[in-house]
Amino acid sequence: MKHIYSLLAIALVLSSCGSEKKQSVEDVIATNNLELIHQKKAELETIEQELAGQLKLLETKIKEIDPLEKIPLITTFEAKHSVFQHYVELQGNVDTKQNIVIYPEYSGVLSNVYVKEGQRVTKGQSLAKIDDGGLNQQLAQLKIQTALAKTTFERQERLWNQKIGSEIQYLQAKANYDAQEQAVGQLQQQLSKTIVRAPFSGTIDDVITEQGSVVSPGQSQLFRIVNLQDMYIETDVPERYITELAPGKDVKVDFPILNKQIDAKVRQAGNFINPSNRTFKVEIAIDNKDRSIKPNLTAKLKINDYTNNSAILIPQSIISENAEGKQYVYSISDKTDNQAKAKRVFIETGKTQGDYIEILSGLENGSEIINEGARSVKDGQSVKILNIE
Numbered sequence: 001m002k003h004i005y006s007l008l009a010i011a012l013v014l015s016s017c018g019s020e021k022k023q024s025v026e027d028v029i030a031t032n033n034l035e036l037i038h039q040k041k042a043e044l045e046t047i048e049q050e051l052a053g054q055l056k057l058l059e060t061k062i063k064e065i066d067p068l069e070k071i072p073l074i075t076t077f078e079a080k081h082s083v084f085q086h087y088v089e090l091q092g093n094v095d096t097k098q099n100i101v102i103y104p105e106y107s108g109v110l111s112n113v114y115v116k117e118g119q120r121v122t123k124g125q126s127l128a129k130i131d132d133g134g135l136n137q138q139l140a141q142l143k144i145q146t147a148l149a150k151t152t153f154e155r156q157e158r159l160w161n162q163k164i165g166s167e168i169q170y171l172q173a174k175a176n177y178d179a180q181e182q183a184v185g186q187l188q189q190q191l192s193k194t195i196v197r198a199p200f201s202g203t204i205d206d207v208i209t210e211q212g213s214v215v216s217p218g219q220s221q222l223f224r225i226v227n228l229q230d231m232y233i234e235t236d237v238p239e240r241y242i243t244e245l246a247p248g249k250d251v252k253v254d255f256p257i258l259n260k261q262i263d264a265k266v267r268q269a270g271n272f273i274n275p276s277n278r279t280f281k282v283e284i285a286i287d288n289k290d291r292s293i294k295p296n297l298t299a300k301l302k303i304n305d306y307t308n309n310s311a312i313l314i315p316q317s318i319i320s321e322n323a324e325g326k327q328y329v330y331s332i333s334d335k336t337d338n339q340a341k342a343k344r345v346f347i348e349t350g351k352t353q354g355d356y357i358e359i360l361s362g363l364e365n366g367s368e369i370i371n372e373g374a375r376s377v378k379d380g381q382s383v384k385i386l387n388i389e
Helices: 002-022 025-031 034-065 135-161 167-192
Strands: 073-078 081-096 099-102 108-113 126-130 195-197 202-207 223-226 231-238 250-255 260-269 279-286 298-315 327-336 339-353 356-361 368-370 382-388
Touching: 025 034, 081 339, 135 167, 231 260, 231 298, 250 279, 279 298, 298 339, 327 382
Parallel strands: 073 382
Antiparallel strands: 073 368, 081 231, 081 298, 099 223, 108 126, 126 195, 202 223, 231 279, 250 260, 250 298, 260 279, 298 356, 327 339, 327 368, 339 356, 339 382
8 A cells, every 4th residue: 555655646746747837726726717726626636537547557456466465265156046945843753543452352261362473464364262151052052943933933924924823923923033033143243252353454563362361351452463554653743833734745754763764744734732732733644665664663854834936045154143133144246357346235034944044035046145254354345256156
């Protein structure tokens, strides 16, 4: 800068010397001639503009060759529209609606167990047999009595159709036959309870009661059966997301123990808010064809609650804030080659995801933003661009 002041002084001396040959400022003022004074003023303004232009050229050259002249070095990137997806991060547990403990419906000795742990079974398959305590013999006797009642009824019916015998005999025979049939049906239904069957297709996860044990309805646990096909994850979601997390929303599921990640969707969003913790239930259906996912397994969830298909995203690290709490970044202007001016731009921000934040207003698509060096520049300061990302 000392060089600039010296050159300015020399230029002023030279200009004044040249003016003295013509007429000095004092002489012009002494004339008290308004027109001459205006002419002299215009002459000096022209000289001033010429000197300013020359000074700017000298200043630019000094900045290029003077190592003492420090211009901040920056990098920039172009703000572009991109798809922005925000996720709610939660934790949930794997569950299945087909995971039950089977109890007997009949009291007696567990005479036979037909399955073992880990065995795949189909719906309706026999799993065990409970001793019927003589029900089979009772059923056989009832069937004989029913057959006799049927024969008696059929004969009485033929006589009645021929107008032989009384109506009461016909009705008694019919009633006796119907009662015997109902008794057989009831006994058969009771006898069917001695066979323990699979309520759905799945895997026998645990054989709880061994063969030979005495079992009772509603008390003795026989087997645990699990179907690993129809699995889902259940999680509690804070109530503030109740309008944003609807069925069909995309979910990224991570099982840390299995080192496995899958994409899924929200199957059901609850309508009841738990007053104790202000949350509602969400179910996420998951595909488990390889049966590697087990009930009660912990899962990390990222549920998509917001999507902007034309968002501008910038790193959070380049955002500053003034004393009034307004956020701003620096863009560049007056760019020539690798030099430009820093320009402060006030912004409004939206949701964040990782290290990036959504810009709601202040920046346009294609704006060139200062990245590295953003916190070391000032508004209007000259900067040197190292590279453009």
